Amino acid sequence: MGFWQDQPKLNERLNQIQEIMQAEVPRTGRFSAVLTPLTAQSGKMLRPALLVLSAGFSTSPWEVNHLAAALEFLHLASLIHDDIIDHGRERRGQPTVVRQHGTAMALYAGDYLIFLAARCLYGLEADRLPRLPMDFMGPLLEAEAEQLESRFSMEQTPAGYLARIEAKTGLLFSLASSAGFAVRQESPHDIEPMKRAGLDFGIAFQLRDDLADLSDSAYSDLREGNFTLPVIFALEEDPALKVELADLGPGIPDEAAFDRIVRRIEGTGAIRRTQAVIRDHLNRSAAVFRSHLGAEEWRHYEWMNQQLFGGYYEDQSLCEN
Incomplete structure:
Protein backbone atom coordinates (compact mmCIF):
# COMPACT_ATOMS: atom_id res chain seq x y z
CA MET A 1 0.00 0.00 0.00
CA GLY A 2 1.97 2.93 -1.36
CA PHE A 3 0.95 5.70 1.03
CA TRP A 4 1.86 3.67 4.13
CA GLN A 5 4.96 1.84 2.90
CA ASP A 6 7.19 3.82 5.28
CA GLN A 7 5.02 2.76 8.24
CA PRO A 8 5.31 -1.05 8.06
CA LYS A 9 3.32 -1.91 11.19
CA LEU A 10 0.25 0.06 10.16
CA ASN A 11 0.75 -0.93 6.53
CA GLU A 12 0.54 -4.60 7.54
CA ARG A 13 -2.74 -4.03 9.40
CA LEU A 14 -4.23 -2.15 6.48
CA ASN A 15 -3.22 -4.98 4.15
CA GLN A 16 -5.07 -7.39 6.47
CA ILE A 17 -8.16 -5.17 6.29
CA GLN A 18 -7.91 -5.06 2.51
CA GLU A 19 -7.70 -8.87 2.44
CA ILE A 20 -10.90 -9.09 4.49
CA MET A 21 -12.62 -6.82 2.00
CA GLN A 22 -11.37 -8.82 -0.98
CA ALA A 23 -12.62 -12.02 0.65
CA GLU A 24 -16.11 -10.52 1.06
CA VAL A 25 -16.44 -9.53 -2.60
CA PRO A 26 -18.22 -12.28 -4.59
CA ARG A 27 -16.02 -14.35 -6.87
CA THR A 28 -18.77 -14.89 -9.42
CA GLY A 29 -21.85 -13.06 -10.58
CA ARG A 30 -22.51 -9.58 -11.89
CA PHE A 31 -20.95 -7.73 -8.97
CA SER A 32 -17.63 -9.56 -9.07
CA ALA A 33 -16.30 -7.63 -12.08
CA VAL A 34 -17.61 -4.34 -10.71
CA LEU A 35 -16.37 -4.57 -7.11
CA THR A 36 -13.14 -6.58 -7.36
CA PRO A 37 -11.15 -3.64 -8.85
CA LEU A 38 -12.39 -1.35 -6.05
CA THR A 39 -10.88 -3.53 -3.34
CA ALA A 40 -7.71 -4.14 -5.35
CA GLN A 41 -7.04 -0.37 -5.58
CA SER A 42 -7.30 0.60 -1.95
CA GLY A 43 -6.41 4.28 -1.93
CA LYS A 44 -4.96 5.69 1.29
CA MET A 45 -7.47 3.92 3.58
CA LEU A 46 -7.35 6.86 5.98
CA ARG A 47 -10.54 5.94 7.82
CA PRO A 48 -9.44 2.37 8.62
CA ALA A 49 -6.03 3.75 9.62
CA LEU A 50 -7.61 6.21 12.04
CA LEU A 51 -9.77 3.45 13.48
CA VAL A 52 -6.77 1.17 14.04
CA LEU A 53 -4.79 3.97 15.70
CA SER A 54 -7.73 4.96 17.91
CA ALA A 55 -8.18 1.35 19.00
CA GLY A 56 -4.46 0.73 19.51
CA PHE A 57 -2.39 -1.88 17.70
CA SER A 58 -2.85 -4.52 20.39
CA THR A 59 -6.64 -4.28 20.71
CA SER A 60 -8.69 -7.23 19.39
CA PRO A 61 -7.20 -7.29 15.88
CA TRP A 62 -9.98 -9.47 14.44
CA GLU A 63 -12.68 -7.19 15.76
CA VAL A 64 -10.91 -3.97 14.82
CA ASN A 65 -10.02 -5.21 11.34
CA HIS A 66 -13.60 -6.25 10.55
CA LEU A 67 -14.95 -2.98 11.87
CA ALA A 68 -12.43 -1.10 9.73
CA ALA A 69 -13.36 -3.16 6.66
CA ALA A 70 -17.02 -2.29 7.20
CA LEU A 71 -16.13 1.38 7.46
CA GLU A 72 -14.14 1.30 4.22
CA PHE A 73 -16.99 -0.48 2.41
CA LEU A 74 -19.32 2.32 3.52
CA HIS A 75 -16.81 4.88 2.29
CA LEU A 76 -16.54 3.17 -1.10
CA ALA A 77 -20.33 3.13 -1.38
CA SER A 78 -20.44 6.87 -0.73
CA LEU A 79 -17.79 7.44 -3.42
CA ILE A 80 -19.80 5.54 -6.01
CA HIS A 81 -22.93 7.51 -5.18
CA ASP A 82 -20.90 10.75 -5.26
CA ASP A 83 -19.64 9.92 -8.75
CA ILE A 84 -23.20 9.28 -9.95
CA ILE A 85 -24.33 12.69 -8.71
CA ASP A 86 -21.21 14.57 -9.84
CA HIS A 87 -20.83 12.73 -13.17
CA GLY A 88 -17.37 11.65 -12.04
CA ARG A 89 -15.20 10.19 -14.75
CA GLU A 90 -12.11 9.11 -12.84
CA ARG A 91 -11.46 7.83 -9.34
CA ARG A 92 -8.05 6.73 -8.03
CA GLY A 93 -6.61 6.90 -11.52
CA GLN A 94 -9.26 4.61 -13.03
CA PRO A 95 -12.60 5.18 -14.75
CA THR A 96 -15.43 5.41 -12.22
CA VAL A 97 -17.99 2.66 -11.78
CA VAL A 98 -20.72 4.84 -13.27
CA ARG A 99 -18.58 5.62 -16.31
CA GLN A 100 -17.72 1.95 -16.90
CA HIS A 101 -21.01 0.28 -16.02
CA GLY A 102 -23.73 2.94 -16.17
CA THR A 103 -25.90 4.61 -13.56
CA ALA A 104 -28.17 1.69 -12.75
CA MET A 105 -25.31 -0.74 -12.09
CA ALA A 106 -23.43 1.89 -10.10
CA LEU A 107 -26.47 2.37 -7.85
CA TYR A 108 -26.73 -1.37 -7.28
CA ALA A 109 -22.98 -1.62 -6.66
CA GLY A 110 -23.14 1.10 -3.98
CA ASP A 111 -26.04 -0.70 -2.30
CA TYR A 112 -24.12 -3.98 -2.47
CA LEU A 113 -21.16 -2.39 -0.70
CA ILE A 114 -23.46 -1.31 2.14
CA PHE A 115 -24.59 -4.94 2.38
CA LEU A 116 -20.94 -6.07 2.56
CA ALA A 117 -20.33 -3.54 5.34
CA ALA A 118 -23.19 -5.02 7.35
CA ARG A 119 -21.81 -8.51 6.77
CA CYS A 120 -18.40 -7.47 8.13
CA LEU A 121 -20.08 -6.32 11.34
CA TYR A 122 -21.66 -9.71 11.96
CA GLY A 123 -20.26 -11.21 15.15
CA LEU A 124 -18.96 -7.98 16.67
CA GLU A 125 -19.98 -7.18 20.23
CA ALA A 126 -22.45 -4.38 19.69
CA ASP A 127 -22.72 -3.52 23.39
CA ARG A 128 -19.08 -2.40 23.41
CA LEU A 129 -19.55 0.09 20.62
CA PRO A 130 -21.29 3.40 20.27
CA ARG A 131 -24.37 3.15 18.11
CA LEU A 132 -22.80 1.91 14.88
CA PRO A 133 -22.50 2.01 12.01
CA MET A 134 -25.61 3.69 10.69
CA ASP A 135 -25.93 6.78 12.90
CA PHE A 136 -24.03 8.79 10.32
Whole structure:
Protein backbone atom coordinates (compact mmCIF):
# COMPACT_ATOMS: atom_id res chain seq x y z
CA MET A 1 0.00 0.00 0.00
CA GLY A 2 1.97 2.93 -1.36
CA PHE A 3 0.95 5.70 1.03
CA TRP A 4 1.86 3.67 4.13
CA GLN A 5 4.96 1.84 2.90
CA ASP A 6 7.19 3.82 5.28
CA GLN A 7 5.02 2.76 8.24
CA PRO A 8 5.31 -1.05 8.06
CA LYS A 9 3.32 -1.91 11.19
CA LEU A 10 0.25 0.06 10.16
CA ASN A 11 0.75 -0.93 6.53
CA GLU A 12 0.54 -4.60 7.54
CA ARG A 13 -2.74 -4.03 9.40
CA LEU A 14 -4.23 -2.15 6.48
CA ASN A 15 -3.22 -4.98 4.15
CA GLN A 16 -5.07 -7.39 6.47
CA ILE A 17 -8.16 -5.17 6.29
CA GLN A 18 -7.91 -5.06 2.51
CA GLU A 19 -7.70 -8.87 2.44
CA ILE A 20 -10.90 -9.09 4.49
CA MET A 21 -12.62 -6.82 2.00
CA GLN A 22 -11.37 -8.82 -0.98
CA ALA A 23 -12.62 -12.02 0.65
CA GLU A 24 -16.11 -10.52 1.06
CA VAL A 25 -16.44 -9.53 -2.60
CA PRO A 26 -18.22 -12.28 -4.59
CA ARG A 27 -16.02 -14.35 -6.87
CA THR A 28 -18.77 -14.89 -9.42
CA GLY A 29 -21.85 -13.06 -10.58
CA ARG A 30 -22.51 -9.58 -11.89
CA PHE A 31 -20.95 -7.73 -8.97
CA SER A 32 -17.63 -9.56 -9.07
CA ALA A 33 -16.30 -7.63 -12.08
CA VAL A 34 -17.61 -4.34 -10.71
CA LEU A 35 -16.37 -4.57 -7.11
CA THR A 36 -13.14 -6.58 -7.36
CA PRO A 37 -11.15 -3.64 -8.85
CA LEU A 38 -12.39 -1.35 -6.05
CA THR A 39 -10.88 -3.53 -3.34
CA ALA A 40 -7.71 -4.14 -5.35
CA GLN A 41 -7.04 -0.37 -5.58
CA SER A 42 -7.30 0.60 -1.95
CA GLY A 43 -6.41 4.28 -1.93
CA LYS A 44 -4.96 5.69 1.29
CA MET A 45 -7.47 3.92 3.58
CA LEU A 46 -7.35 6.86 5.98
CA ARG A 47 -10.54 5.94 7.82
CA PRO A 48 -9.44 2.37 8.62
CA ALA A 49 -6.03 3.75 9.62
CA LEU A 50 -7.61 6.21 12.04
CA LEU A 51 -9.77 3.45 13.48
CA VAL A 52 -6.77 1.17 14.04
CA LEU A 53 -4.79 3.97 15.70
CA SER A 54 -7.73 4.96 17.91
CA ALA A 55 -8.18 1.35 19.00
CA GLY A 56 -4.46 0.73 19.51
CA PHE A 57 -2.39 -1.88 17.70
CA SER A 58 -2.85 -4.52 20.39
CA THR A 59 -6.64 -4.28 20.71
CA SER A 60 -8.69 -7.23 19.39
CA PRO A 61 -7.20 -7.29 15.88
CA TRP A 62 -9.98 -9.47 14.44
CA GLU A 63 -12.68 -7.19 15.76
CA VAL A 64 -10.91 -3.97 14.82
CA ASN A 65 -10.02 -5.21 11.34
CA HIS A 66 -13.60 -6.25 10.55
CA LEU A 67 -14.95 -2.98 11.87
CA ALA A 68 -12.43 -1.10 9.73
CA ALA A 69 -13.36 -3.16 6.66
CA ALA A 70 -17.02 -2.29 7.20
CA LEU A 71 -16.13 1.38 7.46
CA GLU A 72 -14.14 1.30 4.22
CA PHE A 73 -16.99 -0.48 2.41
CA LEU A 74 -19.32 2.32 3.52
CA HIS A 75 -16.81 4.88 2.29
CA LEU A 76 -16.54 3.17 -1.10
CA ALA A 77 -20.33 3.13 -1.38
CA SER A 78 -20.44 6.87 -0.73
CA LEU A 79 -17.79 7.44 -3.42
CA ILE A 80 -19.80 5.54 -6.01
CA HIS A 81 -22.93 7.51 -5.18
CA ASP A 82 -20.90 10.75 -5.26
CA ASP A 83 -19.64 9.92 -8.75
CA ILE A 84 -23.20 9.28 -9.95
CA ILE A 85 -24.33 12.69 -8.71
CA ASP A 86 -21.21 14.57 -9.84
CA HIS A 87 -20.83 12.73 -13.17
CA GLY A 88 -17.37 11.65 -12.04
CA ARG A 89 -15.20 10.19 -14.75
CA GLU A 90 -12.11 9.11 -12.84
CA ARG A 91 -11.46 7.83 -9.34
CA ARG A 92 -8.05 6.73 -8.03
CA GLY A 93 -6.61 6.90 -11.52
CA GLN A 94 -9.26 4.61 -13.03
CA PRO A 95 -12.60 5.18 -14.75
CA THR A 96 -15.43 5.41 -12.22
CA VAL A 97 -17.99 2.66 -11.78
CA VAL A 98 -20.72 4.84 -13.27
CA ARG A 99 -18.58 5.62 -16.31
CA GLN A 100 -17.72 1.95 -16.90
CA HIS A 101 -21.01 0.28 -16.02
CA GLY A 102 -23.73 2.94 -16.17
CA THR A 103 -25.90 4.61 -13.56
CA ALA A 104 -28.17 1.69 -12.75
CA MET A 105 -25.31 -0.74 -12.09
CA ALA A 106 -23.43 1.89 -10.10
CA LEU A 107 -26.47 2.37 -7.85
CA TYR A 108 -26.73 -1.37 -7.28
CA ALA A 109 -22.98 -1.62 -6.66
CA GLY A 110 -23.14 1.10 -3.98
CA ASP A 111 -26.04 -0.70 -2.30
CA TYR A 112 -24.12 -3.98 -2.47
CA LEU A 113 -21.16 -2.39 -0.70
CA ILE A 114 -23.46 -1.31 2.14
CA PHE A 115 -24.59 -4.94 2.38
CA LEU A 116 -20.94 -6.07 2.56
CA ALA A 117 -20.33 -3.54 5.34
CA ALA A 118 -23.19 -5.02 7.35
CA ARG A 119 -21.81 -8.51 6.77
CA CYS A 120 -18.40 -7.47 8.13
CA LEU A 121 -20.08 -6.32 11.34
CA TYR A 122 -21.66 -9.71 11.96
CA GLY A 123 -20.26 -11.21 15.15
CA LEU A 124 -18.96 -7.98 16.67
CA GLU A 125 -19.98 -7.18 20.23
CA ALA A 126 -22.45 -4.38 19.69
CA ASP A 127 -22.72 -3.52 23.39
CA ARG A 128 -19.08 -2.40 23.41
CA LEU A 129 -19.55 0.09 20.62
CA PRO A 130 -21.29 3.40 20.27
CA ARG A 131 -24.37 3.15 18.11
CA LEU A 132 -22.80 1.91 14.88
CA PRO A 133 -22.50 2.01 12.01
CA MET A 134 -25.61 3.69 10.69
CA ASP A 135 -25.93 6.78 12.90
CA PHE A 136 -24.03 8.79 10.32
CA MET A 137 -26.04 7.61 7.30
CA GLY A 138 -29.04 9.91 7.75
CA PRO A 139 -26.97 13.11 8.07
CA LEU A 140 -24.65 12.01 5.25
CA LEU A 141 -27.54 11.44 2.85
CA GLU A 142 -29.14 14.72 3.88
CA ALA A 143 -25.85 16.49 3.15
CA GLU A 144 -25.57 14.80 -0.24
CA ALA A 145 -29.12 15.86 -1.11
CA GLU A 146 -28.43 19.42 0.02
CA GLN A 147 -25.29 19.56 -2.13
CA LEU A 148 -27.30 18.41 -5.12
CA GLU A 149 -30.01 21.04 -4.54
CA SER A 150 -27.52 23.86 -3.94
CA ARG A 151 -25.51 23.39 -7.15
CA PHE A 152 -24.58 26.75 -8.70
CA SER A 153 -26.15 28.59 -5.75
CA MET A 154 -24.26 31.70 -4.66
CA GLU A 155 -26.34 32.18 -1.51
CA GLN A 156 -24.43 29.65 0.59
CA THR A 157 -22.71 30.72 3.81
CA PRO A 158 -19.43 29.52 5.32
CA ALA A 159 -21.30 28.13 8.34
CA GLY A 160 -23.75 26.26 6.14
CA TYR A 161 -21.00 24.80 4.00
CA LEU A 162 -19.01 23.64 7.03
CA ALA A 163 -22.12 22.00 8.49
CA ARG A 164 -22.61 20.14 5.21
CA ILE A 165 -19.09 18.76 4.98
CA GLU A 166 -19.22 17.86 8.66
CA ALA A 167 -22.01 15.44 7.76
CA LYS A 168 -20.76 14.49 4.29
CA THR A 169 -17.10 13.82 5.13
CA GLY A 170 -16.46 14.44 8.80
CA LEU A 171 -18.87 11.87 10.25
CA LEU A 172 -17.09 8.87 8.71
CA PHE A 173 -13.81 9.99 10.29
CA SER A 174 -15.68 10.63 13.54
CA LEU A 175 -17.08 7.11 13.36
CA ALA A 176 -13.57 5.74 12.82
CA SER A 177 -12.03 7.49 15.81
CA SER A 178 -14.90 6.93 18.24
CA ALA A 179 -15.52 3.31 17.26
CA GLY A 180 -11.85 2.45 17.53
CA PHE A 181 -11.57 4.13 20.91
CA ALA A 182 -14.74 2.43 22.15
CA VAL A 183 -13.40 -1.02 21.25
CA ARG A 184 -10.27 -0.28 23.27
CA GLN A 185 -12.29 0.38 26.46
CA GLU A 186 -13.61 -2.26 28.83
CA SER A 187 -16.85 -0.30 28.71
CA PRO A 188 -17.37 2.58 26.33
CA HIS A 189 -16.75 5.93 27.99
CA ASP A 190 -15.23 9.27 27.23
CA ILE A 191 -15.73 8.83 23.50
CA GLU A 192 -17.21 12.28 22.93
CA PRO A 193 -13.79 14.01 22.58
CA MET A 194 -12.75 11.33 20.09
CA LYS A 195 -15.95 11.80 18.13
CA ARG A 196 -15.23 15.50 17.87
CA ALA A 197 -11.55 14.96 17.03
CA GLY A 198 -12.44 12.65 14.14
CA LEU A 199 -14.98 15.19 12.94
CA ASP A 200 -12.39 17.97 12.99
CA PHE A 201 -9.91 15.81 11.11
CA GLY A 202 -12.50 14.96 8.45
CA ILE A 203 -13.48 18.60 7.96
CA ALA A 204 -9.82 19.55 7.52
CA PHE A 205 -9.36 16.74 5.02
CA GLN A 206 -12.34 17.86 2.93
CA LEU A 207 -11.15 21.47 2.92
CA ARG A 208 -7.72 20.27 1.81
CA ASP A 209 -9.42 18.60 -1.16
CA ASP A 210 -11.40 21.75 -1.87
CA LEU A 211 -8.19 23.76 -2.20
CA ALA A 212 -6.59 21.03 -4.31
CA ASP A 213 -9.52 21.17 -6.75
CA LEU A 214 -8.79 24.84 -7.43
CA SER A 215 -5.24 23.86 -8.37
CA ASP A 216 -6.39 21.10 -10.70
CA SER A 217 -7.03 22.18 -14.29
CA ALA A 218 -10.08 19.89 -14.39
CA TYR A 219 -11.85 22.18 -11.86
CA SER A 220 -14.36 19.42 -11.17
CA ASP A 221 -16.12 21.17 -8.28
CA LEU A 222 -16.59 24.40 -10.23
CA ARG A 223 -17.79 22.51 -13.30
CA GLU A 224 -20.44 20.73 -11.26
CA GLY A 225 -21.51 23.88 -9.44
CA ASN A 226 -20.18 22.68 -6.08
CA PHE A 227 -19.09 26.01 -4.66
CA THR A 228 -16.71 25.15 -1.84
CA LEU A 229 -15.51 27.19 1.13
CA PRO A 230 -12.79 29.15 -0.73
CA VAL A 231 -15.36 30.10 -3.38
CA ILE A 232 -17.84 31.20 -0.71
CA PHE A 233 -15.13 33.24 1.04
CA ALA A 234 -14.15 34.83 -2.28
CA LEU A 235 -17.76 35.82 -2.97
CA GLU A 236 -17.86 37.61 0.39
CA GLU A 237 -14.80 39.67 -0.55
CA ASP A 238 -15.47 40.09 -4.26
CA PRO A 239 -19.25 40.22 -4.89
CA ALA A 240 -18.63 40.99 -8.57
CA LEU A 241 -17.39 37.40 -8.91
CA LYS A 242 -21.07 36.45 -8.99
CA VAL A 243 -21.27 37.74 -12.55
CA GLU A 244 -18.71 35.24 -13.79
CA LEU A 245 -20.08 32.37 -11.71
CA ALA A 246 -23.58 33.07 -13.03
CA ASP A 247 -22.32 32.25 -16.54
CA LEU A 248 -21.38 28.74 -15.48
CA GLY A 249 -23.68 25.81 -15.92
CA PRO A 250 -23.74 22.13 -16.82
CA GLY A 251 -21.68 21.43 -19.89
CA ILE A 252 -20.00 24.84 -20.13
CA PRO A 253 -16.74 24.08 -22.02
CA ASP A 254 -15.04 27.48 -21.71
CA GLU A 255 -11.68 26.62 -20.10
CA ALA A 256 -10.66 30.27 -19.99
CA ALA A 257 -13.70 31.10 -17.84
CA PHE A 258 -12.60 28.66 -15.16
CA ASP A 259 -9.04 30.00 -15.23
CA ARG A 260 -10.31 33.55 -14.80
CA ILE A 261 -12.55 32.58 -11.88
CA VAL A 262 -9.74 30.80 -10.08
CA ARG A 263 -7.40 33.76 -10.57
CA ARG A 264 -10.02 36.06 -9.04
CA ILE A 265 -10.46 33.71 -6.09
CA GLU A 266 -6.68 33.69 -5.60
CA GLY A 267 -6.71 37.48 -5.67
CA THR A 268 -8.85 37.58 -2.54
CA GLY A 269 -8.01 36.29 0.93
CA ALA A 270 -10.13 33.17 0.35
CA ILE A 271 -7.23 30.70 0.14
CA ARG A 272 -5.58 32.07 3.26
CA ARG A 273 -8.87 32.05 5.17
CA THR A 274 -9.56 28.44 4.16
CA GLN A 275 -6.06 27.42 5.25
CA ALA A 276 -6.72 29.07 8.62
CA VAL A 277 -9.90 27.01 9.05
CA ILE A 278 -7.96 23.84 8.18
CA ARG A 279 -5.29 24.76 10.72
CA ASP A 280 -7.88 25.36 13.44
CA HIS A 281 -9.57 22.00 12.94
CA LEU A 282 -6.25 20.16 12.74
CA ASN A 283 -4.95 21.67 15.95
CA ARG A 284 -8.13 20.81 17.83
CA SER A 285 -8.10 17.23 16.60
CA ALA A 286 -4.38 16.79 17.28
CA ALA A 287 -4.74 17.98 20.87
CA VAL A 288 -7.34 15.28 21.56
CA PHE A 289 -5.55 12.50 19.72
CA ARG A 290 -2.28 13.23 21.47
CA SER A 291 -3.95 12.86 24.87
CA HIS A 292 -5.97 9.74 23.96
CA LEU A 293 -3.63 7.69 21.75
CA GLY A 294 -0.71 5.62 22.93
CA ALA A 295 2.78 6.87 22.11
CA GLU A 296 3.26 4.46 19.20
CA GLU A 297 -0.16 5.25 17.71
CA TRP A 298 0.46 8.99 18.11
CA ARG A 299 3.70 8.73 16.13
CA HIS A 300 1.80 7.12 13.25
CA TYR A 301 -0.96 9.71 13.49
CA GLU A 302 1.54 12.58 13.45
CA TRP A 303 3.30 11.08 10.41
CA MET A 304 -0.04 10.78 8.59
CA ASN A 305 -0.83 14.41 9.31
CA GLN A 306 2.53 15.60 8.08
CA GLN A 307 2.08 13.65 4.83
CA LEU A 308 -1.41 15.00 4.25
CA PHE A 309 -1.19 18.53 5.59
CA GLY A 310 2.45 19.50 5.77
CA GLY A 311 2.95 22.60 7.88
CA TYR A 312 -0.65 23.37 8.77
CA TYR A 313 -0.17 22.94 12.51
CA GLU A 314 -0.19 26.24 14.34
CA ASP A 315 1.17 24.76 17.55
CA GLN A 316 4.25 22.91 16.36
CA SER A 317 4.63 21.24 19.76
CA LEU A 318 1.69 19.04 18.80
CA CYS A 319 3.80 17.56 16.02
CA GLU A 320 6.84 16.70 18.07
CA ASN A 321 7.58 13.05 18.63
